[in-house]
Amino acid sequence: MNALWDWGDGAIAVPKKTLSNDCLTLCPIDVDRDAPEWYVAMQEPDMHVWTGNRVPDDIDEVRELLAGYNAHPDIMAWCIRDGLSGSMVGTYWLAVPYPSEGKRISVDAQRIAKSFWRTGRTMAARRLVYRYAFEDLAVEEIHASAWGHNVNSCRSMERAGFELVEVAARFNPKYGKELNERHYVLTRERWRRAVATSRERLAEE
Numbered sequence: 291m292n293a294l295w296d297w298g299d300g301a302i303a304v305p306k307k308t309l310s311n312d313c314l315t316l317c318p319i320d321v322d323r324d325a326p327e328w329y330v331a332m333q334e335p336d337m338h339v340w341t342g343n344r345v346p347d348d349i350d351e352v353r354e355l356l357a358g359y360n361a362h363p364d365i366m367a368w369c370i371r372d373g374l375s376g377s378m379v380g381t382y383w384l385a386v387p388y389p390s391e392g393k394r395i396s397v398d399a400q401r402i403a404k405s406f407w408r409t410g411r412t413m414a415a416r417r418l419v420y421r422y423a424f425e426d427l428a429v430e431e432i433h434a435s436a437w438g439h440n441v442n443s444c445r446s447m448e449r450a451g452f453e454l455v456e457v458a459a460r461f462n463p464k465y466g467k468e469l470n471e472r473h474y475v476l477t478r479e480r481w482r483r484a485v486a487t488s489r490e491r492l493a494e495e
């Protein structure tokens with residue numbers, strides 16, 4: 291467990307750590323370095339169909355977005371970079387863990403550039419972040435949600451081991467009507483089981 295973790299008296303300090311494996315590096319967002327690449331990736335309209343983002347008008351809009359992630363007191367935000375090419379794959383954020391009903395909870399979200407969808411990068415980034423959350427930060431549950439129409443996001447979470455816990459209608463400001471939102475939970479136990487199963491599978495191959 292991370293020594294900086296402290297909860298119960300309201301003082302929470304979580305380090306923004308660089309996470310990496312053979313395939314990816316997740317480093318703290320650097321607005322000057324990341325904004326030009328992310329501006330190009332964000333020109334793809336398909337990335338924004340089911341998120342609160344939009345195609346940015348100019349690079350300053352992206353700078354503001356990335357600076358906002360960095361300044362947000364409740365999240366840790368990373369830039370995901372490909373291990374081989376160094377290209378920016380996306381952004382990933384994890385909520386600073388908070389207590390709820392006696393458990394340590396976090397929330398995650400990610401935006402992956404379309405050219406990297408379903409290339410294994412999203413899953414690799416999830417693995418790094420979940421190991422950090424569950425093992426270093428002692429998180430017990432990660433919560434996440436997506437609009438039911440966001441098939442990519444729902445399938446990606448289900449594939450990562452998240453369990454669907456609720457479907458509820460909520461007003462979607464982009465579409466101006468109520469739509470179903472799916473709420474998911476990944477428990478530490480379920481994640482550990484999934485990691486153990488994939489290790490066994492690898493050992494058998």
Ligand SMILES: CC(C)(COP(=O)(O)OP(=O)(O)OC[C@H]1O[C@@H](n2cnc3c(N)ncnc32)[C@H](O)[C@@H]1OP(=O)(O)O)[C@@H](O)C(=O)NCCC(=O)NCCS
Pocket residue numbers: 336337338340341399400401402403406407408409410411412413435436437440441442443444445446447449
């Ligand atoms: C949502 C998002 C992060 C998912 O990442 P992804 O790279 O597209 O998907 P993953 O590689 O994680 O998918 C994992 C598995 O889920 C399943 N899956 C994912 N998308 C699917 C789809 N459209 N149809 C069927 N199965 C799908 C597949 O089994 C896939 O594994 P495979 O590629 O080996 O077959 C990415 O599409 C994205 O950033 N979209 C735009 C922003 C966004 O919507 N963010 C989430 C907001 S809640």
